[in-house]
Amino acid sequence: MATAIFGKRIKELRTKKGMTLDDLAGATGSSKSYIWELENKNPPRPSAEKLSEIAAVLEVTTDYLIGRETTLETAEDKAFFREYSNMPQATREKIRAMARLLGSDAKE
Known part of the structure; x- marks a missing residue:
């Protein structure tokens, strides 16, 4: 896993979401210095659990963070689908209905 x-x-996604180092640290149960080290030190050595927590907060896949996935859009879609898959059936049905409505607006 290359620091570059x-x-x-991590830094790009964190800043895109308007998060500070403190914000990301708090959301992942980490320290500010730990997040800074992940963004700046070579080589970063996060645990699998911490990597997963950071990816979830940043709404991408772990594969995207470590460079196995190259497009942000795909990583965001996969992370959304993972979250969607864990929702109750009634919630998923509402989301599908909203997607159909939004899709019909795009055709107009």
Whole structure:
């Protein structure tokens, strides 16, 4: 896992979401210095659990963070689907209905 990709992606996603180092640290149960080290040190050595927590907060896949997945859009879609899959059936039905409505607006 190269710092150039991993650290850069964490920092880009964090700032895109308007999060500070403190915000991401708090959301993942980490320290500010730990998040800073992941963004800046070579080589980063996050645990699988911490990597998963960071990906979930940043709404992407772990594969995207470590460079196995190259497009952000795909990583965001996969992360959304993972979250969607864990929702109650009634919630998923509402989301599908909303998607159909939004899709019909795009055709107009």
